[in-house]
Amino acid sequence: MEKELIELQMENIYAAFPTRPAFLTLRQAAQYLKMDPRTLQADHTFPLKNSGNRSYKVNTVAMARWMLR
Numbered sequence: 001m002e003k004e005l006i007e008l009q010m011e012n013i014y015a016a017f018p019t020r021p022a023f024l025t026l027r028q029a030a031q032y033l034k035m036d037p038r039t040l041q042a043d044h045t046f047p048l049k050n051s052g053n054r055s056y057k058v059n060t061v062a063m064a065r066w067m068l069r
Contacts, residue, residue: 002068009064017060023049026056029063045069 014020016032026048030037040046047062 005068006061006064009067010060013060013064021060023057023059024063026058029058
């Protein structure tokens with residue numbers, strides 16, 4: 001059941017980002033989730049990776065899982 005829900009979330013993410021990225025920027029993820037980037041940064045459960053010099057990346061599969069919590 002959870003796998004099907006994650007696949008559905010991934011389809012929605014890929015519809016919003018047709019290039020089917022493995023990672024999104026923090027700004028793209030915040031825009032997709034309709035949230036402020038600072039809110040996502042403050043949420044320690046959000047799958048955020050620091051990619052150097054105050055730049056953050058979000059794994060799309062991990063974000064789809066996070067959205068189901």
